[in-house]
Amino acid sequence: MTTRSIARRHDLDALRAVAMLLGIVLHAGLSFVSIPWPVQDSQQQESLGLLYAAIHGFRMPLFFLVSGFFTAMLWRSRGLKALAWHRCRRILLPLVLGVVTIVPAVNWASGWAMRTASNDPAAVEPIAPKASENLWEASARGELASVKTFLADGADLNELDPTFRVPPLTWATLYDQTDVVGHLLDTGAEVSVRSGDGGTPLHAAAFLGYAETAALLIDNGAQVDARNNRGETPFDSASVNWKITNFIAGFMKIELDEEELMAGRAVILKRLAEGRDPSLLGGSLSDKTRKWIGFLTYLPLFHHLWFLWYLCWLVAGFMVIAWGIERIGLSKPPRWLVFSPLLWLWLIPLTMVPQSMMGLVAPTFGPETSTGLIPLPYVLGYYAIFFGFGALYFHYNDENGRLGRWWWITLPLAMFVVLPLGLMSIYGEAAGKTIPGTGIPMRVVAVLAQSLYAWLMTVGSMGLFRKLFSSNNKSFRYVSDSSYWLYLAHLPLIILMQAVVRNWPLPAVVKFVLIIAASTAVLLLSYQLLIRYTWVGSMLNGPRTRGPVSDPVSDSTIEIPPAASSDS
Numbered sequence: 001m002t003t004r005s006i007a008r009r010h011d012l013d014a015l016r017a018v019a020m021l022l023g024i025v026l027h028a029g030l031s032f033v034s035i036p037w038p039v040q041d042s043q044q045q046e047s048l049g050l051l052y053a054a055i056h057g058f059r060m061p062l063f064f065l066v067s068g069f070f071t072a073m074l075w076r077s078r079g080l081k082a083l084a085w086h087r088c089r090r091i092l093l094p095l096v097l098g099v100v101t102i103v104p105a106v107n108w109a110s111g112w113a114m115r116t117a118s119n120d121p122a123a124v125e126p127i128a129p130k131a132s133e134n135l136w137e138a139s140a141r142g143e144l145a146s147v148k149t150f151l152a153d154g155a156d157l158n159e160l161d162p163t164f165r166v167p168p169l170t171w172a173t174l175y176d177q178t179d180v181v182g183h184l185l186d187t188g189a190e191v192s193v194r195s196g197d198g199g200t201p202l203h204a205a206a207f208l209g210y211a212e213t214a215a216l217l218i219d220n221g222a223q224v225d226a227r228n229n230r231g232e233t234p235f236d237s238a239s240v241n242w243k244i245t246n247f248i249a250g251f252m253k254i255e256l257d258e259e260e261l262m263a264g265r266a267v268i269l270k271r272l273a274e275g276r277d278p279s280l281l282g283g284s285l286s287d288k289t290r291k292w293i294g295f296l297t298y299l300p301l302f303h304h305l306w307f308l309w310y311l312c313w314l315v316a317g318f319m320v321i322a323w324g325i326e327r328i329g330l331s332k333p334p335r336w337l338v339f340s341p342l343l344w345l346w347l348i349p350l351t352m353v354p355q356s357m358m359g360l361v362a363p364t365f366g367p368e369t370s371t372g373l374i375p376l377p378y379v380l381g382y383y384a385i386f387f388g389f390g391a392l393y394f395h396y397n398d399e400n401g402r403l404g405r406w407w408w409i410t411l412p413l414a415m416f417v418v419l420p421l422g423l424m425s426i427y428g429e430a431a432g433k434t435i436p437g438t439g440i441p442m443r444v445v446a447v448l449a450q451s452l453y454a455w456l457m458t459v460g461s462m463g464l465f466r467k468l469f470s471s472n473n474k475s476f477r478y479v480s481d482s483s484y485w486l487y488l489a490h491l492p493l494i495i496l497m498q499a500v501v502r503n504w505p506l507p508a509v510v511k512f513v514l515i516i517a518a519s520t521a522v523l524l525l526s527y528q529l530l531i532r533y534t535w536v537g538s539m540l541n542g543p544r545t546r547g548p549v550s551d552p553v554s555d556s557t558i559e560i561p562p563a564a565s566s567d568s
Contacts, residue, residue: 009073010471010472010473010477011466012066012069012465013477013480014473014476015462015465015469016070017483018465019060019062019063020063020483020484020487021487021520024516024520025055026052026059027491028494028519029052031498031502032048032511032512033046033048033052036252038109038250038499039502040502041508041511042502042504043505043507044508045507048509050423053364053365053366056364056365056367057366057419057422057450057453057457058414058454058461060367060383061383061455062457062458063307064310064383064386064390065386065387065389065390065458067311067314068318068386068387068389068393068394069391071315071318071387071391072390072391072394073394075319080319080326083315083319083322090539091308091311091312091315093539094308094539095302098302099305102305102488102489103301103302103305106304107247109491109495110247110495111247112499113496113498114247114251117253117502134150134161135155135156135159135168136166136167139169139171139177139180139184140171140175142179143180144179144180147180147184158190158193162363162427164362165195165363166195166196167189167193167194169185169189169191170195170200172184173201173202173204173210175254176210178216181213181216182216185216185217191220192221192226196360196362197228197229197230198228198230199229200222200223200228201222202217202218202222202224203226203228203233203237205217205234206234206235206237206265206269207238207240207245208245209256209261209264210264211264211268214234214264215267215268215271222234224272230294230295230297231293232294234272235273238272242258242261242262245261246258293374296373297372297376299373301371301372301373302372303491304487306369306370306371310375310379310380313375313380318387318391337392338393338396339396339402339403348448348455350385351382351454351455352447352448352451354385356443357378358379359446363446364426365419366454367382367383386454401466403459403462403463404459404460404466406460406463407461407467410463411456414452414456414460418449418452421445422445422449425443425445425446484540484541485526485527485531485537486520486523486524493522494515494519497514497515497519501515
């Protein structure tokens, strides 16, 4: 294939950098909201949860769209072989190095933050907990009197809470509230009721080594061979190693003792073996295969670097399609697929398909992520839609910025209409119900709102940045170059800073801003002194030389599609 020179899209360079940096903002706010995270700040600010939803709902879809655009550009300018080599250097190699350096640093920082949470010398007196507001809270706290009151008022024994998709019986089991477990069972709670992840209360008891609670569940007829969505039985839950168990328990603020855990599990495993079908004790080949697939799918191998792994899959798929196009010589699809208002009629329904498979375990606004070695098919398919659209968009010369030209309408519409509608349909009082008078589930509204929000924000942001950054800006160019390193390295630093300030008597918003400012400053300094002009910088961005930067510039971060004359 003949290579050719293609003009640089400075606006998309800048947009990709902002998408990266918004990840730092997103993670910096997680310690201030009720989302499972290694650090829980003493000053909670739930309004930051709105910021989280607003960012999470479009950031990664936008990133994958821009990635698809630049992948297609690199193919057309340099050919498939150069594309493969380029992506191995800029995506696969940083991912491999990150897994053995940055990911262990994240694990260490998370463990340290959770270990020091209860004995921080700077800790302030805890605020007296509020009275439980519902049956789920009362069950988790072991407030038997409140549980009885909520049940007398008609609370559903087996209903899943809207945030974590966990029923009252499992909440009581997770915190070893044996009296509440007994009362719920006596009142008619389903002993093997399923949580959003398919787990039962017995899974929770076995995992945490609660022998007395597990015995109570088994005596009341719990299914000892029930499987969760990963194909795991309570027997498997009781076999997870101590480090992983303690790490997960730390997210739920459950303190465990290793000896007590193992002793409790030994008792539970004996009871489970008594109730299992002897033919299943060894596990069939299909059982073992299912277990390994589940393990490799949900193993937190990549943490926040998962997007690089997904890019590897998507680039590989793109190369297969591109190879076929080169052989067959297909013509361009019609322009209306990209530039006509009719594009919404195929993009939104298509995106709704994988979006409808998300949020079933724990409702959330925006797409799911998958950090395991085997990507979740529907998550990979979701991002493939954005990646593929970006590649398609490249093949039309959008000199006039037709896509996104109505940004001044689409961005406000997304933020002030679609986002509130989506949040209401997921977390509001109508969540889980139907639209009055129609019989249509509110979940349909939620899926539609999430898909529409992602596309409105993505296309609108492209239009806005086309207006603001259509020409080269050296200052923002530096930000664009550094953003790759900043995002790769930020998470351990963010977690450590969150742990340091968690008990400071300052407003949450002040601490949030301090964490972002301090971590960004440290990361920028490390980039300038340790990364930019080293082999690491060359791996991430291509070689850089000290002194004035000429234009056209060399490749930037991972998407880097410069003119063919610059092989950096």
